[in-house]
Amino acid sequence: MAAEARRPSGEGSSPEPPPASAIIVGAGARGKTYAQYGLEHPDRLRIVGVAEPRAHHRNIVQQRFDLPPEAVFTDWTQLAARPRMADAVIIATQDTMHVAPAMAFADLGYHILLEKPMAVSTHDCQRIADAAKRNNVLLAVCHVLRYTPYMRKMIELIRSGAIGEVVNVSHLEPIGSWHFAHSYVRGAWRREDESSFMLMTKCCHDIDLIRHIVGKSCQRVASFGSVSHFRRDKKPPGAGMRCLSCSVEPTCPFSAKRLYLDPCREGHRGWPISGITDGxxxxxxxxEALSSGPYGRCVYECDNDVCDQQVVSMEFDGGVTATLTTAAFTHKVCQRHTRVFGTRGELEGDGDSELVWFDFATRARKVIHTGTAPATTRMTGHGGADYHLADAFVQALRQRDPTRVLSGPDETLESHLIVFAAEAARRSGQVLSVPTALKHGLHAAAAAATGAARG
Ligand SMILES: NC(=O)c1ccc[n+]([C@@H]2O[C@H](COP(=O)([O-])OP(=O)(O)OC[C@H]3O[C@@H](n4cnc5c(N)ncnc54)[C@H](O)[C@@H]3O)[C@@H](O)[C@H]2O)c1
Known part of the structure; x- marks a missing residue:
């Protein structure tokens, strides 16, 4: 089947290339999201296998795509132990479980759609990029936001000179109070040793976008941030250990009862409720989950250690500057706000579908609506970006056109390395040279910064 999908559409055959085929590794929330593209466009993407240890999620994919038992596995290593059975693999395991399958499937010749972050160390990110290039396979990292019509339009305007030379970017990632409590205090991304630091797990998207907008190399970074609120000494007097038995719960902004149980009783079944039970x-x-599981814990009594707010300052080639602010304490949930300041004008984006372009010479203010995902898709996550990323990857496979992938190994590796350098800057309290960090490692960059400060 893989060979069939790779066949070029020769003369006399249909102008439409055959569908690409893919296997899913990790059929959790993200794996099923990308598989959805195959349900909506079976003429473009066929899902032909799955590896997932959790029976409920594995069965959903097996049933949706009518997979035979011999194409269904409980562990990705079983899939990697057999000859290649598809054009591509969609790797959507948790953060610390990206590097091993990415390397193995690259060596088997699979094209790869890899969830972000690439990996949780600079060394492993580099190994993945090298493996993709060595095997000459496509690697698209799921920096979904690059793919929206909104961001494509912003980039088109900037590259066309609409606002002159970019001199500064100001970018906000509002994580959302309940979302932060779910994912980064009680959930899978709460501890650095189990996933990675927050700037990586949440904001590698944002640093990547800033780098994409500026279009130049980052030279220096500084960063500040901390666990400012979700800690024991901030616990309100009289609060309990779990929301279901807490006298303060009715007025607590982070009540698990209000986030999960009340909406479930009203009939809601979607995320984040779907993320706390197995079926x-x-x-x-x-x-039951709130009585005994991690999602019922008081947010002031968890074992979280990742920052709940952080700022990053960046200096790019030519003195272009940028700032990223991210915080848990927002009413918007991940709807970014980006302002790009140029020598001839200014662009302001709502992170979804609206751009405002102001021209200094004419004083004209133009509002541009770009739309999000097609009305027909259920892949509306990230302002439709989930759909556009999957579409670009599948089209890259079918058309044999790697230029459709906007988040390949080189650009992703570069923006990930800025994230690692920014986090090292936060920890060391220093301004770090990104090229030094890239060339000699983060420790060397910190040592050089210490030397510079002393000198
Ligand atoms: N691109 C984005 O915007 C975005 C958004 C959210 C999450 N993510 C990233 O996507 C990844 C997955 O996140 P998620 O929310 O879907 O997590 P999830 O926990 O819902 O899914 C991960 C799945 O991997 C499965 N798995 C574990 N061991 C496995 C093995 N040996 N073989 C095969 N499968 C195995 C788990 O059972 C689980 O179902 C993470 O790296 C996360 O950071 C990206």
């Missing part, structure tokens, strides 16, 4: 959530299951 389809029901009110008794959710109540």
């Amino acid at each position: 389809e959530p029901t009110p008794p299951d959710v109540e």
Whole structure:
């Protein structure tokens, strides 16, 4: 089947290339999201296998795509132990479980759609990029935001000179209070040793976007941030250990009862409720999860250690500057706000579908609506970016056109390395040279910064 999908559309054949084929590694929230593209466009993408240890999620994919038992596995290593059975693999395991399958499937010749972050160390990110290049396979890292019509339009305007030379970018990632409590205080991304630091797990997207907008190499970074609120000494007097037995719960902004149980009783079943039980959530299951599982814990009594707010300052080639602000304490949930200041004008984006372009010479203010995802898709996550990323990857496979992939190994590696350098800057309290960090490692950059400060 893989060979068939790779066949060029020769003369006399249909102008439409055959569908690409893919296997899913990790059929959790993200793996099923990308598989959805195959449900909506079976003429473009066929899902032909799955590896997933959790029976409920594995069965969903098996049933949706009518997979035979011999194409269904409980562990990615079983899939990697057999000859290549598809054009591509979609790797959507958790952060610390990207490097091993990415290397193995690259060596088997699979094209790869890899969830972000690439990996959780600079060394492993480099190994993945090298493996993709060595094997001459496509590697698209899921920096979904690069792919939206909104961001494509912003980049088109900037590259066309619409606002002159870019001199500064100001970017906000509002994580959202309940979202932060779910994912980064009680959930899978709360501890650095189990996933990675917050700037990587949440904002590698944002540093990547800033680098993409500026279009130049980053030279220096500084950063500040901390666990400012979700810690024991901020616990309100009288609060309990779990929301279901807490006297303060009715007025607590982070009540797990209000986030999961009340909406479930009203019939809601989607994320984040779906993320706290193993199968389809029901009110008794959710109540049980809150009574004994991690998602019912008081947010001031968790074992979290990742920053709940952080700022990063960056200096790029030519003195272009940029700042990223991210915080848990926002009402918007991940709807970024980006302002790009140029020598001839200014662009302001709402992170979704609206751009405002102001021209200094004419004083004209133009509002541009770009739209998000097609009305027909259910892949509306990240302002439609999930759809556009999957579409670009599949089209790159079918058309044999790697230029459709906007987040390949080189650009992703570069923006990930800025993220690592920024985090090292936060920890050391120093302004770090990104080229030094890239060339000689983060420790060397910190040592050089110490020397510079002393000198
Ligand atoms: N691009 C984005 O905007 C975005 C958004 C959210 C999450 N993510 C990233 O996507 C990845 C997955 O996140 P998620 O929310 O889907 O997590 P998830 O926990 O829902 O899914 C991960 C799945 O991997 C499975 N798995 C574990 N061991 C496995 C093995 N040996 N073989 C095969 N599968 C295995 C788990 O059972 C689970 O179902 C993470 O790296 C996360 O940071 C990216």
